[in-house]
Amino acid sequence: METLVRGGTVVLESGSFRADVLIRNGKVAGLVQQRKSNPFTGQVIDAAGALVLPGGVDVHTHIGITFGEFKTRDDFATATRAAAFGGTTSLLEFAFPEPGEDPGEAVERRISEADGRAVIDFGFHAAIVQRADADALAGIERAAKLGAPSVKVFTAYRGLMMLELGDVLAVMREAARSRSLVMVHAETEAIVERASGELRERGIADARHHALARPAIAELDAARSVLRLARESGATVYLVHVTLPEVAEEIGKARAAGGRAFGETCPHYLLLDESVYTRPHGERFVCSPPIRSAEAARGLWRSLGSELTGVHSDHCCFDRAQKKVHASDSTRIPPGLPGVETRLPLLISAALSGRLPMNEVVRLCSSEPARLFGMPGKGSLLPGMDADLIVVDPRRRGRVNGLHMSTDYRPFEGMAIRGGIETVVAGGQLLVSSGKWVGEEPSGRYIHRRRLKA
Ligand SMILES: [Zn+2]
The missing domain is CATH 3.20.20.140 (Metal-dependent hydrolases)
Structure with a gap:
């Protein structure tokens, strides 16, 4: 199945630009120009007005x-x-x-x-x-x-x-x-x-x-x-x-x-x-x-x-x-x-x-x-990279609370925070949608890392 992350601003380490992110087989298949009439039959993730980061x-x-x-x-x-x-x-x-x-x-x-x-x-x-x-x-x-x-x-x-x-x-x-x-x-x-x-x-x-x-x-x-x-x-x-x-x-x-x-x-x-x-x-x-x-x-x-x-x-x-x-x-x-x-x-x-x-x-x-650390599939959204990305609503404001870590206190509790992570995709799989968990079977894989360059 193909997924399109549509309407957002992609942020890479080199800078930002408007593009849709096309995902196929767990990888980024392309960064495509945004057209309102893009015919697309796969899964669509709406990123209008949002930032899309690796x-x-x-x-x-x-x-x-x-x-x-x-x-x-x-x-x-x-x-x-x-x-x-x-x-x-x-x-x-x-x-x-x-x-x-x-x-x-x-x-x-x-x-x-x-x-x-x-x-x-x-x-x-x-x-x-x-x-x-x-x-x-x-x-x-x-x-x-x-x-x-x-x-x-x-x-x-x-x-x-x-x-x-x-x-x-x-x-x-x-x-x-x-x-x-x-x-x-x-x-x-x-x-x-x-x-x-x-x-x-x-x-x-x-x-x-x-x-x-x-x-x-x-x-x-x-x-x-x-x-x-x-x-x-x-x-x-x-x-x-x-x-x-x-x-x-x-x-x-x-x-x-x-x-x-x-x-x-x-x-x-x-x-x-x-x-x-x-x-x-x-x-x-x-x-x-x-x-x-x-x-x-x-x-x-x-x-x-x-x-x-x-x-x-x-x-x-x-x-x-x-x-x-x-x-x-x-x-x-x-x-x-x-x-x-x-x-x-x-x-x-x-x-x-x-x-x-x-x-x-x-x-x-x-x-x-x-x-x-030798992880060539990670850290970018250029075509061929692993489809690991997040969609951030830059307008959201809130405070640090309601977290999911297995403890009963939070060092940053109550701190004012701007931006909200709405959607999380890992290896092409949707894990978080509208801030809610939607992931299914655990599918994290071991990263066999490369050695340092000589
Ligand atoms: Zn440590």
Whole structure:
């Protein structure tokens, strides 16, 4: 069957133009000139007066994972459905190895967890945690062969995730050989330990003081180290959840010196500031790194599209009860905010309010991540691409509420928002129509990604 998305303005990263989008066999078959009398017998999606964007690509989510004593409340069925409601039609998750598993085996296990449950396309990043022994390092190539040419490491969370810098360097060397991207959570653990230890001694280690427990210098120090190691090893490096303009600047310097360095930030670092920790239930905003000052957020906006080429959710779905258990010790609160559903609507709203051009939203939330992470069918609506698209009513105004993520609180609750995602199509299938779920059987497919270019 053919589908025609009729009457809208198509927004691509290169700009916008009026066109109808013709969909055939799950792909974009053409962008056709709009004629009132176009005879068409297939399914018609009305986009008159609306914007038609490529579906969102979220490369940073955590779904159905256990972190210390807590397990996130969602799974691939619920999280991908929430993502789709928010206009995201593909996502990349992490495959954290369980004891005894190598990174390749972890990727295989995670594919089987998502298969048949995900309603949008999905892929995985490999990960190496705690120790980079020979088996783990060999797993980088195994994962790349399985279509997961990226590997995540942490310089923080000792005993849980952390690698020492020597191990990080070994991962980078191996990843450079496999043409895999190295993704780094950069915070220097020793600085975090010292700062949080001092707060504990003073009896103020609670969520209100979370920003002090993980100071800016910890992020800046780790970012500098890993950027230096990446240059040394020839690896392509990607800093996840950058919260500081100073770190973005370091990425720019690394590039100017010939390195291949990239970075992302997240909506909560752009749109919230550290005053959230002094609200009642500040523990619900605990994440690592913490949400910083309003000034830092303004600096991040200036880096968007240059040093920072992506805005991703870092979605992590804990609920109020889980966040509250250790509210008096912020280092023990399960870190992360739910956000896979709100990322794209918040950015679209920012564009409609004049904060950035709409084609820049497409670039940051779809096109650039699709390119960097090796997903050639994603991030555009040119003929031949996957028919993943959203229809946005730019006139709609409302507030963030009524979401579908498996938790009982929302970090952006009540925030005024412009634009409404009316229709979501993934792989040519209609998932959301007039804001209502109309999807049928889960048909998300595994995205076998390409390696970095040599
Ligand atoms: Zn994360």
